[in-house]
Structure formats: structure tokens, C-alpha cells
Amino acid sequence: MAEFSQGSFTAGAPPSKYPHRSLLERYGLRATRQRLGLARLLFSKGNRHVTADTLASEANALKMPASLATVYNVLNLFAQVGIVRGLAIEGTKTVFDTNTSDHSHFFFEDTGEIADIPLAGMKFADDVMPPEGYEIVKVDVVFRLRRKTSTNV
Amino acid sequence: MAEFSQGSFTAGAPPSKYPHRSLLERYGLRATRQRLGLARLLFSKGNRHVTADTLASEANALKMPASLATVYNVLNLFAQVGIVRGLAIEGTKTVFDTNTSDHSHFFFEDTGEIADIPLAGMKFADDVMPPEGYEIVKVDVVFRLRRKTSTNV
């Protein structure tokens, strides 16, 4: 039960133990226990694509309890300030991507998985004239993949 | 209020009155009253982007009653056989597009509206190498639009 003890420091409060505290403060967000925990899950192992409930179960499995409602709140908040980015790929669950740079996605239709592609969507904005009075703020590009049928060579 | 009287013919059942009957038959779908009615709404006035409930209210307003469940069934069925195409743009409601050709979309963030752009997504498939064993079956490209801020010249 101690893999994520947090809260009571004795001495000079080790400054490097909570690397995400500064991240939160940079965005003017209060550094609460669950925000720090979720930020750690999100940003400790490379770019990720999570849904609210995958992240919640992950947190709970690691004894970093956060209610589903809070996970939603935190993910929405992070998305709002730009720490993560929400994707609407499958219509149902919202996927949050920790990679906020301009890139595209593979969507594996068989597994539902999502993978990043280093292809800037904005480069396609040149091919398109936005309607009068509007500007293109983002270009979402999703390459939908199907397992190649062996008969279909 | 009689723009869609349907049902009771007297004589030799005018053959051209239901142009969508043949559409349904072409896909092996039984030509029921509500399928014909919904097909008419979908395909009588150019390309459209509808949700289940906009289409249902439209039908009901025209005295072509179809329950919401049936509208869902019919739209899903049409999408399945390829008469329409489902879009996952906003995460919430599924939008059905009567234009099944390869094209892209504008998404107006202020109004939620969707508009077609004659830009084939598949042309971007050249820039991308699909993972081993997979093939790109569709490329969804959405240009998200925001109203230009006058201060932001």
C-alpha cells in the first residue's frame, strides 16, 4: 500500500520527487493529489492515448485512487488548458492524447487502437481555402487501417 | 401539409413515384414505408449531413412518422451497406453523410456544422506507410474552423 505514498514530508521536501507539480503550476492549476497522480501516469512513459476509464482503472490498480468523475474532470481540464488533446475518432469514447503537437493518427479498425504518425495535418491546410471569416485552427487526419486480406493481393 | 402523401394508390401504381425503391432493392433491402421515406429525405436535395434525431424530427414534421429507434436502425443499415457514411467528428452524436465519395470536411466549431470539401483524403495516403499487415482503407480529414478574430490580423 505504499507504492505511492505522498503527502507527509518530514524534512526539506525533496524537490525532484514531484516533477509534475511544476507542470500544473505552469498552467495555473492547483496541485492536488489526483492531478499529480494522473499527470504522472500520463507523462511518465512517452506519448499515450487514454480514455477516462482506462486511466481511472490504471490509477486505481496503482493504488492512486481517483474517482471516475474526477478523472473526467481532470482530463477535461488538462485538455482545456492544452496539456493533453481530445480526439473524436470512434464516435463513442473520447480519447485523450498526451501528444499535443501537430500530428496524425492511425486507427486500427480491428483492435480500436490509435497510433501517432509524425505527419502534420496543417500542411494540408494549403490545399484548402477556408470560408470567409473563418480560419483553420486544426486539421485532424485519421488513417483507418484494416488487416490486409491475404486473398486480396 | 400534403407534401408526402403516400400509401393508398388507386390504379396502376405509378412506377416513377418511388425512385428510391430501386435504390433499396439494389442493396437487397426491403422497401418499407419508413425506409423509402427516409431515403427520400436523404437523397432528394443534394448531399446532406444528418443525425438520427434531426432526420427523425424532419420526417415527423413532414407527416412521415418513423420512430427514433427505426431511424437509428435505418441509418445504421444504410451505413452498413454503404448508402450513407457515418462520421465521428464531434465525439457525441454520430453524423451521417449522404456523400460516400472520398472527400474531406470543414467543421465549424462555433455552430457545429459540417460541410464537404472536394479534397480526397486518399491522396494523403501516399505520404504514409501503413504498418505491416495493414492497409489504409479510409482517410478522414477534418479542417476545424474558428471564426477569425478581428484583433488577430
Next chain:
DNA sequence: TTACATGCAAACTGTTTGCAAATAT
């Protein structure tokens, strides 16, 4: 006549919200 489609209501999934208790500053 018979298999299939419809309508209704109830179930279901994903997400948001109201409010009391907990907590960060």
C-alpha cells in the same frame, strides 16, 4: 403466410452535475 421491420419502453454506455466532505493554499 411468413420472415422481416417497426415502435415502444426499458436497458445501456459514456459523460456531466449537485452537493456534502475533504484539501490546497
Next chain:
DNA sequence: ATATTTGCAAACAGTTTGCATGTAA
């Protein structure tokens, strides 16, 4: 001390489903 955040459960939106009734073939 006080404003903010959390957790729970209830509300909510969109969609699907079970089953009796209706209907196309």
C-alpha cells in the same frame, strides 16, 4: 480561513435492444 477539488450518486445524452405488433414479399 477559504476557495477549490473530490467523490458519490443521480441525472443526462445518445444509442441499442427485447418483444409484441404490423407489414412487405
